[in-house]
Amino acid sequence: MPRARGNDALMAGRLAILCPGQGAQHPAMFDMARLDPAASRLLEEWSADPALGATLHAGLGEERFTNRIAQPAIVAATLAMWHALQATIATPALVAGYSIGELSAYGVAGALAPADVVKLAIERARLMDACVTDGAEQGMVALSGMPSGSVDALLAGAGFYPAIVTGDDALVAGGPAAQRDALASAAITAGGHATVLPVAVASHTPLLADAVAPFAALLAEAHWRAPAFPVLSGISAESVFDARKALAELPRQIAEPIRWRECMDAITEAGVTVALELGPGAALSKMLQSRNPNIACRSVTEFRTLDGIRAWLQRQLD
Known part of the structure; x- marks a missing residue:
């Protein structure tokens, strides 16, 4: 049987969760999460929400690579997969997210409610798109x-x-x-x-500086809780343990470079031996595996079933 979260302190210090950015979204990216009844109900709730449903539906179609659709769709797919797994796998030592994946990471860590994270992703994309106002793509x-x-x-x-x-x-x-x-x-x-790359905004550059303050204001209005485990900051590669630091650094990454190389090194320094990327895509797990071959890295996209993911994690963490 899968091992419950939090039952083994040693295991809890060895697992990292990786949350992807844009690029690998596809029409079937919610399918595996739907195999879990609780995750399927969550997706149905989002689909019925006027603020979320149309956006998530568009995320399965031809618009899925547009910034305004891609960001919330990827966040939703990531958090739905986490919802399907979290009760039956070990508590992570940390979670790291790449670009928009850093927002997902706070949902994974329980610092923000999942629906709030998806709604924030919609607003983040809107604010970033608004920076392209003079016709200069x-x-x-x-x-x-x-x-x-x-x-x-x-x-x-x-x-x-x-x-x-x-x-x-x-x-x-x-x-x-x-x-x-x-x-x-x-x-x-x-x-x-x-x-x-199939991206229409220059994320993490000064060209998006005008989006930082309004997104910071939206984050400040959200209901924050202490993360259940640390989140790596993309711009500093430091562990974030509280909302204060999250509110200071998460908005800034819209217009400042992401230090993903240092984030991967921080994962190694934390003693992580196993990393699971929640998908869609497998770019993060492949990058981490290349940088540190001693860490067992997989993406959920490499498995056919949720039980296959759980079994692999249990083998690696035992």
Whole structure:
């Protein structure tokens, strides 16, 4: 039988939960969570909510990659999966979220009610989209394998900013969409790799500075509780144990770079031996596995059933 949460202090110090950002959403991303009756009821409640239902339904269709739909849909999928698992797996040592996943992480840790987190994701996306008001479209490019010392000049030449540092020679950059193909070409010419991402806002860059204060105000109005376990801050890679620090740092990550490389190192330093990514997608578990092969990393998307996830976790944590 699956081991209940909190029954083993040693186990509780070894598991990390990873909450994904945008990019891997798909029409079936709620299906596995629906296999659990409680998670299925939660999704039905959200679907019946006028503030949530239409957005989540759109998240399964062609609009799922637009910022205003992607953010709440990914948060909902993440939290529904957590709702399906949380009562039957070990208490995590910590939870870390990538970009919008950091907001999901506070829902996983119980600091905010799940429905409130999804509604905040809707508002976060709205505020970010409002920063693109002059017709100058924004975009993001993932760079990797870059020669030492080459990145800063390439970004400056294209008007781009570091957005998410994902490795020693890898990062995601954000800037004007008109320059993203030129940046990608320049990176390849310099000897690196480049991928233009399906994102229409330059998240985690100064181009979104106008969204920070209004989102901070919305977070301050929300009902916060102490997290059941620490949440890693994306901009500092430090553990957050209370609402005060969350309210100070969570809004800022909209317009400041995410230090995901340091977050992965913090997971290692916390003594984590097992990491489960809640999905959709498996990018975070693959990045962490690559950076620290000693941590057993999987995504829920790699399993066919909830029982398969539980059995794998129990084997790894015993």
